[in-house]
Amino acid sequence: MSGFFGAVWWFIVTLGVLVTFHEFGHYWVARRCGVKVLKFSVGFGRPLWSRMGADGTRYQIAMIPLGGYVQFLDEREGEVTPAEIQQSFNRQPVFKRIAIVAAGPIANLLLCLGLFWLAFVIGWPGTAPILGPPSGIAAESGLLEGDRILFVAGEPTATWDQAVTPLAFAATDHRAVTLTVESATGQRSDKVLRLDRLAADFDQTDPLGAIGVTFGAGSEALIINVMPDSVAAGKLQAGDRVVSIDGRAIRNWADIPKLVKASAPGQALDVEIERAGAISHYSLVPRDVQIEGKPRRLLGIATGPKVVLTQYGPIDAAAASLAATRKQSREMLGFIARLITGKASSKNLSGAIGIAQVAQAEANQGLSRLLALMATLSLTLCIMNLLPIPVLDGGHLLYYLIELVSGRPVGERVLIAGQYAGLLVLAGLICLAFYNDLVRIFS
Template sequence: MSILEGLYGLVGYLVPFLFVLLVVVFVHELGHFVVARLCGVKVKAFSIGFGPEIFAFVDRKGTRWRLAAIPLGGYVKFIDDMNAASAQTGAPRVPLSPEDEAGRFQTKSIARRAAIVAAGPAANFLLAIAIFAFFFMSYGQPVYPPLVGSVMPDSAAAEAGFEEGDLIVAIEGSPISDFGEIQRVVGASATDTLRFSVERAGETIELLASPKWQTMDDRFGNEIRVGLLGITRTGEMTLKHYGPLEAVGAGAAQTWYILERSLDYLRNVVLGVEPADQLGGPIRVAQISGQVATLGFAALVNLAAVMSVSIGMINLFPVPMLDGGHLMFYAVEAVRGRPLSERAQGVGFQIGMTLVLALMLFATWNDIMRWTGVG
């Protein structure tokens, strides 16, 4: 491979990666920023990225908007923050003018502080809903009838007694109208015993099946582990069109599905049911972004929606340094009637930093093992 080819390949990964990451980070921080302004908090800086400043300007309210050299995150810094993580450092506070004193974050009520912190993840979820709703409204949704085309030998479906031509009308009592719904339920329920309501020869019968884990390659050659029932679809595809309100509802449902599936996977990792090799870091995100970009801009925007859900979810984990950690501290403050000591909060942030760094290192190690073909 020539140097030019290598540079072209790098750009092919880097540009889509930066697009996805910067959109998701910007929206997250914008959520914090907008609600902070509404709550009367003075924002000192709005930064996309960390480290040396590449570009910056100051708006009429004194907020410095900056683009930094390391685009792996961002922050909104309030007038009384000691650092970008809003952590208490124990250092003496610099005296502020009466106007700036009124705009301090720490003097606001618990409800307002919690709203400002929660606004970041909420903005991520709203972005995902808006993107999915736009696609549902603009392009519609392909729908296939939940008809069984064929049954794979030695599969969970074969063991359960599925037959060609079966119409699956419900899973665990929930109605099914699209083959894609079967795939979503089964893909997230490997090893669970599911009850299928099936119409066959004019009668409704009940079948019990336990989807099996299977490792397979996606369209880009990446290994993925999914639950499979072992059936194929049949029947003609129809395009379901949505009005604005229906599209928003479908977008919210899609966002919830991604959130639920992600949480189920993490729970199974903790319980030892699934391996942690699907956890990915920046290298993995860059690789997927570059691959998805080959399918077109619409596919890349859809990936941004999926990533936005993930970023919103991760930030709500009750880990000090993340938004969820701040919310946890506020909950303790509400119960105790006073905040934790600066020392206790400082220790919490150090623990949170350690956990976040450990997770990033583990995810990056997974990326390297996957990239080199060792893992």
């Protein structure tokens, strides 16, 4: 599923799972604490589906898929019969209220761990961090095209996913960082990126571009897919490495379409491939076709750089899941701190549109990529909800901690003022993220 409707679909699926787990955390602990739950809603607004459960809770899926809520029995929100007064949320001891409110973010944390574990067991594909032609600071540091990044500041980087974030943070902090790289000939060396020399106003939406780092194609051109009924069908296979075409060595996968395009109409090409260590030659005549009104000359193969598969057994995957969650927690908290202090640009914030686009892109790359994204978003939901902003879980927890210290609940006027302030902050962040999404689309 692709295009606009594909993005909408994956957004609904992704956010629906995260919101359901979050609200179920509140619901489950509330029921264990003896609080009556009036409504469990995934989404806001008009219900699309609704039913009353045997437990007296109304379960519903609502029209606007941007969140959800659990409504408890509460004397502050309506009349409560004497028979049910002990099931009212506001009558619970402060420790129970803390447990109920904290359960939502904790559910997201547990979901994050579970999703990362499943992604690692299935196998998490990524692209090897091989550099393209460097420029600017990257070139000045001695980095070369074809270098593979092994470590960033001592942290191992098997894929680009693992290399980008520490580089972006070092750039944001204007901090020199050491890269351990392996050249195309297999030699290891350390290179110091003098990111303290970056311009103060560099474009934080493209930190790698500001550094002068580009994604390289890699030294291997692997066949990812062979199109049915193409000239390559029945001859070439997914996993084959293209060694040369008409005697011209293939440096990387991007060379293939250039050589095919440059061939004469009807010319047979000698395609040399490596399969399971053995070399084979195939004579293929590219087919001339029209794609979206434009002439194309194709072999009918999809090629790309070598994919690095990060995969573990069930036990090791649990340790890897904990490590990934811990690492991403540090990165998210670091980003929030940089955002508050002004080091990080607010242009890096993304909203619903950005999430939809990324969810679709990751889903297209495979189940494990989508699971890993959902794990990251679940952790984001956990951390964001724990921020001490009124209307969020963290704001309520702050009120309950004040109640624990002072011995009495926070006053009604303070609660109302906090609600308005929290809504204002939240609305501002949502609008800013939405604006950033639109700018990215139209630019």
